[in-house]
Structures are given as structure tokens and as C-alpha cells.
Amino acid sequence: MSSSAYLLVNQKKVYNYSAVPTKVLALFADLDFIRIEGITTEPRELIFQADAATLRERLAVLGFGDGRIKKAFVDIRDQDLAYKSSYRSSLNWSEDYERDLKKKLDRHMAYLRNLSYGRWKMELAACVSGGLDIQSDTIEDRPWLPEGYIDHLVSLGAICLHLRDDDVLMLDMNPLVEPNHIAAHLDEPIDDRPVTIIVESPSPVIVITEGVFDVYALQSAIDILKPHLKKCVRFLDYEMKHEGSVSSAIRTVRSFAAAGVSNRVVALLDNDSAAHQEVLTLAGIDLPAGYRVLHYPDLEIARAYPTLGPQGRSIMDVNGLAGSIEMYLGSDVLKADGEDFEPVQWTGYQAKIKRYQGEITNKKKVQNIFREKVLVAKKYPTSLGLQDWSGLELILRHLIVALAEI
Secondary structure (H helix, E strand, C coil): CCCCEEEEECCEEEEEECCCCHHHHHHHHCCCEEEECCCCCCCCCCEEEEEHHHHHHHHHHCCCCHHHHHHHHHHHHHHHHHHHHHHHHHCCCCCHHHHHHHHHHHHHHHHHHCCCHHHHHHHHHHHHHHCCCCCCCCCCCCCCCCECCECHHHHHHHHHCCCCCCCEEEEECHHHHCHHHHHHHHCCCCCCCCEEEECCCCCCEEEECCCHHHHHHHHHHHHHHCHHHCCCEEECCHHHCCCCCHHHHHHHHHHHHHHCCCCCEEEEECEEHHHHHHHHHHCCCCCCCCEEEEECCCCHHHHHEEEEECCEEEEECCCCCEECHHHHCCHHHHCCCCCCCCCEEEEEEECCCCEEEEEECCHHHHHHHHHHHHHHHHHCHHHHHHCCCHHHHHHHHHHHHHHHCC
């Protein structure tokens, strides 16, 4: 019996793992550990599955998106080219088979030199859909993903890149459940005690916001809309008396960078005048490669939104001027009292960027209405279709895309 774990896409084996891939297992299982009962008698099946959309989003948030995979591709291609070039130079022309081999190597090396990332992705997708071997190093003109040479999550990310959202990936660990194999692999004695596999979850991204309600709203959105990302994102804990404001968020980013915090760090700030002005204080500062400063994305309903100012009530585009988290809580929250949105009230003038700052009126009331909305959504999941989550979904998509590029 083979002591390998298998990755299957739509029931076709596409990858073998010679050891328990705990980082990959964490992406599928969403648990901290797996207990295998009755290891010497009748162990239960150990198969995990997830759809491609779920895995792709988890991988993107953890930093294994298109940018990371492209870097790995360049490394694989260049290393492969160097190895085959060295191997070719070690051959002589004394035997017919060596002359044939040199011709094949020359053709394959020309293929590697001309292989672009875009072409590699398409060819890899074709191999995956066809159930072809993508692990063996050959001189066939097709892509490969060598186990042990690159991060397991890079390989999984590359496999997921061009799959349909509903394609099913399965991690089959049954071969490792056979008593002798799993006991040998995990250094466990072969007896009747259950075996525990500790799952090595990748480091989550740390998200810094402007305050405690931003954390509540975004964490609630993840819990309800994208629960598969809960372990991948960690928000700064404002219950620990951390000061909440855009200036403190920027200071925290700088402090983390100075302290050498190795997690990827994202400051996710309001899309308003105050936040845009505060970000100017980072000009000229080189943040670590894994750090990003983002604003909430522009919102469609904010393009023509009611405002209150010295000239009375008017309709205008408030994106970039008054885009606090409250603007993203849904039209059902912002129009809870009737047909009209809670208006934006203009406040201070931000001299450096020459814009007025605005904020939603009755902010506390809006927040409380949203809290009730969250309670209803968690208690009655079928009510989601009757609620407006489009603004928070937009923020989460914006965050996922940004994280995939880090």
C-alpha cells in the first residue's frame, strides 16, 4: 500500500504528497487537529474536500495568490533550464541515444526559454483537467510542480488558478491511515491509542482598522459571508484598549514595521478625507514587502448621496470624502427609517488635500441597526437574501485581491 496522500480534482488524481501536508490539510479541514480513532483496528476514512473558490480565496488571503505563484514559476523554469543545460553539457556524442537525447533536450530547453507565465498557467490547467502528471521532471513540453522544491501552498494555488469555482478538490489521506504507515510517519507506537495530527495553519494576515466598530462590521461580514476565511484573518484587538483612529492606525503600522512583525499586515482605512490626508504621513517611508495600506473601495450608492452643509441639502459623490464603514453596511441599514438615506454631514476641512471631511449623521443609530441585522442573519441564515450585504462584500473582495498580490 502506498504511503502517499493524494490531491484529486473532480475525482482525478493530480498530485501526490509523500508526507502529511499539514499546511494543505489546514486549508481543507479548517481545524486545529485531526484525531484518528481505532488506528490499529478500523480507522475511519480520512478524506477532506472543498470547492476551488473556497481554496482560492483562502490561499489569496494567506498570500498565495497570482503574484506569489508567478515568482515560483520563474524560479522553477530557470532552475529547470539550468539543470537541463548542465546535464546536456555532460553528454558526449559517442552513442546514438545520446545524440537523440541532446536533440530532445535542445527542443525542451527552447520550450522553457519561450515559456511565459500566461502560457504556463493555461498548460497547467489543461494538465490538471486531463488528470496528467504534473510532478515528474521530464523533457516533455508541459509544466510541472516539483514536490519538496516549492511550498505546498504554492503548488495548491497554482492548481486552483484556472479551475471553475465549483470544481471539487479532495485531499485523500486514506493511504496514511493504514496503521503501519501512519504510525511510522508520525513516530507513534502501533497500539490502540488514537493518533492526533496537529494541523499547521499558515500565519494569518493582521488587519488594522480605525476602530472597534470597523472590526465588528468586518468580522461579522466574514463570519456570515465568508466563514472559510475566519482563521486566515486576524483583526487588531481594540478590546485591549488600543486607541482607535486613523492616526493611531498609521502609527501602529509603523510600529509593527519597526518591530519586525513578520506577518503580513494590512491597514484597512476609511475612504474619507481624514484617512487620505493621514496616509500622506507615510510618504517616503519604505514599508516591508508584506505591508499594505488600503482604503475602503468606492461605493456605487455613494456616487449620488444626500449631504448636509452650509448651503443646505444636496446630492453629490461622497467617495473619498465620507466613506466610513457605516456607508458600507447596506441600504437597508442606511434607509431604516424610510425612503431616504441617513445624510452625510460636512465637518472639518482637510487643508493638505483641500477637501472637506464628512460623516454619516446618527452614526450610533446606524451602528445599532446593523448589530440587529447581524443577529438576525446569524439566527436566521435564510434571511440573507432579504438583506443588503453588497457594501461589505465589496470591501472583502477588495481585501482579498490586495492580499493575493502581496
